[in-house]
């Protein structure tokens with residue numbers, strides 16, 4: 001398989017700069033400097049400087065959790081791609097369900113951010129996923145398809161190679177409930193079908209589609225066995241070195257199968 005597994009931590013609003021340094025030192029001590037799978041930590045803005053310094057010399061990449069789609073200007077409280085790149089950020093999480101829900105981010109705004117991230121050399125991790133009501137209403141495929149298409153509108157196949165998709169069923173985030181491997185695989189396959197329609201089969205085959213939503217050491221092996229699940233976007237389990245490294249090891253195992 002050409003695709004590499006990818007384990008990314010989404011720290012959300014957790015960890016001060018000092019705590020970020022300690023967590024990264026812990027991850028590095030356990031993980032060594034493996035190169036079999038891709039790994040990133042996406043930290044709060046205020047921890048990026050400390051995280052970037054702590055990651056020096058490691059194979060772990062740095063990511064941010066959001067950006068504003070302008071180069072600079074009167075946008076109080078917002079962050080531009082250049083500000084993130086100053087700390088060697090490679091990735092940026094966009095369209096997370098928490099931002100869609102609490103900050104009312106629309107698919108159109110998220111698409112603007114995805115395009116601006118790509119234009120500025122950052123790799124977006126675009127999150128999509130249905131709510132419990134939408135799943136129970138039989139709308140999962142429709143919702144995820146629409147979020148994927150709208151999030152990726154006006155992007156060329158060449159740029160799409162730098163996009164990572166994260167399927168995160170909203171009802172599974174932080175709840176301890178995980179989609180079964182079969183449930184997740186069904187949606188991942190649908191996302192890859194859409195990527196194929198948008199960008200061609202070759203590009204779609206090479207794009208990473210991560211699962212997110214209560215992924216932890218106990219369920220990672222089963223999820224990562226699925227054909228279209230290329231890794232995880234990890235919330236709670238990314239906040240402790242032991243559990244995050246255990247997920248990296250699951251991905252290394254899956255990659256060597």
Ligand code: 13P
Nearest residue numbers: 010173174213214235236
């Ligand atoms: P949890 O792993 O805590 O469920 O969070 C998943 C998530 O939202 C990652 O972006």
